[in-house]
Amino acid sequence: MKLHGFAISNYYNMVKMVLLEKGMAFEEVLTTPSQESSYLTKSPMGKVPCLETEQGYLTETAVIMEYLEDLGEGPSLFPDDAFQRARVREIIHYLEIYIELPARELYGDAFFSRPADEELKARVRKKLERGLQALEQITPDSAYFSAEQLSYADVFYYFTMTVFARMAKISLNWDAYNEVPKLRERIERLAQRESVQKIHADQKAGA
Ligand SMILES: N[C@@H](CCC(=O)N[C@@H](CS)C(=O)NCC(=O)O)C(=O)O
Numbered sequence: 768m769k770l771h772g773f774a775i776s777n778y779y780n781m782v783k784m785v786l787l788e789k790g791m792a793f794e795e796v797l798t799t800p801s802q803e804s805s806y807l808t809k810s811p812m813g814k815v816p817c818l819e820t821e822q823g824y825l826t827e828t829a830v831i832m833e834y835l836e837d838l839g840e841g842p843s844l845f846p847d848d849a850f851q852r853a854r855v856r857e858i859i860h861y862l863e864i865y866i867e868l869p870a871r872e873l874y875g876d877a878f879f880s881r882p883a884d885e886e887l888k889a890r891v892r893k894k895l896e897r898g899l900q901a902l903e904q905i906t907p908d909s910a911y912f913s914a915e916q917l918s919y920a921d922v923f924y925y926f927t928m929t930v931f932a933r934m935a936k937i938s939l940n941w942d943a944y945n946e947v948p949k950l951r952e953r954i955e956r957l958a959q960r961e962s963v964q965k966i967h968a969d970q971k972a973g974a
Contacts, residue, residue: 816828873888
């Protein structure tokens with residue numbers, strides 16, 4: 768399998784973490800998002816990551832994760848219980864729709880010297896506060912979220928929340944690690960995993 772994308776992409780790193788955690792063989796192909804027709808044949812929205820398999824290309828991180836799970840190699844990152852599995856999927860949806868996507872509206876301001884106005888910043892902060900509140904409501908009863916056994920929710924959480932927190936500090940002067948409940952402890956715990964350390968080492972090596 769070939770994973771297309773680049774080392775600072777949060778979504779790319781989610782899939783990479785799953786492949787590493789499962790001990791699956793894969794090759795990385797350095798690819799940046801593109802609207803070129805040649806890339807759109809692989810990734811119809813022009814985004815990364817995309818996974819090249821013998822049967823064709825797959826896109827959308829949550830879908831790729833489910834595909835890797837269905838291949839059955841390595842440890843499962845889903846609980847056995849149907850309700851808890853649904854909870855993991857619910858957490859992933861909340862993270863993407865209510866946190867990553869609003870936070871992304873300020874990535875230009877935070878990371879790419881494209882200043883945003885105060886009105887946009889206020890709107891994004893409000894959406895994020897709402898998303899974080901909702902996320903917290905669905906997380907405590909999930910045994911498969913930042914608990915002893917790693918789940919897809921943890922993978923999605925780590926790479927959504929670390930980038931969100933960096934953006935929040937720079938663009939919103941918001942110290943998320945000290946203000947968002949449980950954020951620091953969850954991130955510190957996940958950061959100890961070998962897979963995460965390899966991903967950060969690869970980021971540094973490529974920088
Ligand atoms: N929903 C997509 C989001 C992927 C995504 O937004 N990737 C970013 C890089 S981190 C990208 O390709 N951005 C370029 C674009 O949106 O055109 C997924 O789950 O994979």
